[in-house]
Amino acid sequence: xxxxxxxxxxxxxxxxxxxxxxxxxxxxxxxxxxxxxxxxxxxxxxxxxxxxxxxxxxxxxxxxxxxxxxxxxxxxxxxxxxxxxxxxxxxxxxxxxxxxxxxxxxxxxxxxxxxxxxxxxxxxxxxxxxxxxxxxxxxxxxxxxxxxxxxxxxxxxxxxxxxxxxxxxxxxxxxxxxxxxxxxxxxxxxxxxxxxxxxxxxxxxxxxx
Numbered sequence: 001x002x003x004x005x006x007x008x009x010x011x012x013x014x015x016x017x018x019x020x021x022x023x024x025x026x027x028x029x030x031x032x033x034x035x036x037x038x039x040x041x042x043x044x045x046x047x048x049x050x051x052x053x054x055x056x057x058x059x060x061x062x063x064x065x066x067x068x069x070x071x072x073x074x075x076x077x078x079x080x081x082x083x084x085x086x087x088x089x090x091x092x093x094x095x096x097x098x099x100x101x102x103x104x105x106x107x108x109x110x111x112x113x114x115x116x117x118x119x120x121x122x123x124x125x126x127x128x129x130x131x132x133x134x135x136x137x138x139x140x141x142x143x144x145x146x147x148x149x150x151x152x153x154x155x156x157x158x159x160x161x162x163x164x165x166x167x168x169x170x171x172x173x174x175x176x177x178x179x180x181x182x183x184x185x186x187x188x189x190x191x192x193x194x195x196x197x198x199x200x201x202x203x204x205x206x207x208x209x
Contacts, residue, residue: 003168005161008130010034010177018133024173025138030054032147032163033134034177035070035126037099037185037202039163041171042144045069045113051143057170058145068101068122069141072132076141077123082107088190091208095188097127099202103189120191130177146184158182 008017025044032041043050071077082105106121157163160176187199195208
C-alpha cells in the first residue's frame with residue numbers, strides 16, 4: 001500500500017496531524033519528516049521490528065547500525081547517554097536545539113533497546129517544530145537517518161513531493177513541511193578528551209574548536 005503524503009505547517013504543526021504521525025509510528029510505521037537541516041527517515045526507537053525494516057529500506061545491516069536519535073530536549077537524552085560532564089553539557093545547552101549531531105557515550109540502555117553493542121550514540125535535537133512535536137507526543141526518540149539522493153551534484157533531496165515519489169512504496173508516511181535544506185547537520189564528537197568536529201555541515205562549528 002503506497003505511503004501517505006501529509007502536509008503539516010512547519011511553524012505551527014496541527015495537533016491532529018501530529019497525532020496521526022505518532023499513530024503511524026506506534027503501529028510500527030516508518031515516516032519521512034523535515035528537520036532544520038535535511039529531510040530524515042525514521043521510526044520509533046522502541047519498536048525493534050520497525051528498526052529492522054528501516055535498515056532494510058536504507059540498505060544497512062543491523063550490526064552496522066549507525067543512526068541518530070531525534071530527541072525533544074536535553075532532559076530527553078539522559079536515558080540514552082552516560083553522565084555528561086559539565087563542559088559538554090554547557091556546549092549542548094548552548095547549541096541545542098540546532099543543526100548539530102552530537103556523538104556521546106551511550107548508556108547501558110541503548111544496547112538493550114537495539115540488541116547491538118553500541119558504545120556511542122548520535123543525538124539530534126533539531127530546531128524544527130514538526131519532529132520535536134512528534135517525539136514529544138510519542139514519548140520516545142525517533143531513530144533516524146538522512147534522505148540522500150543518487151544525484152552526485154544534488155546529494156540531498158529537498159522537495160518533499162519528490163521524496164514521496166522516491167519512497168512511497170518503502171515507507172508509510174511522508175510529511176510535507178515545505179522545502180528542506182541540502183546541507184546536513186554538523187557532527188560533533190564529544191566522546192574523547194577534546195571536542196572533535198567530524199563533519200562540518202550547517203551551524204557554526206567554530207564555537208566547538
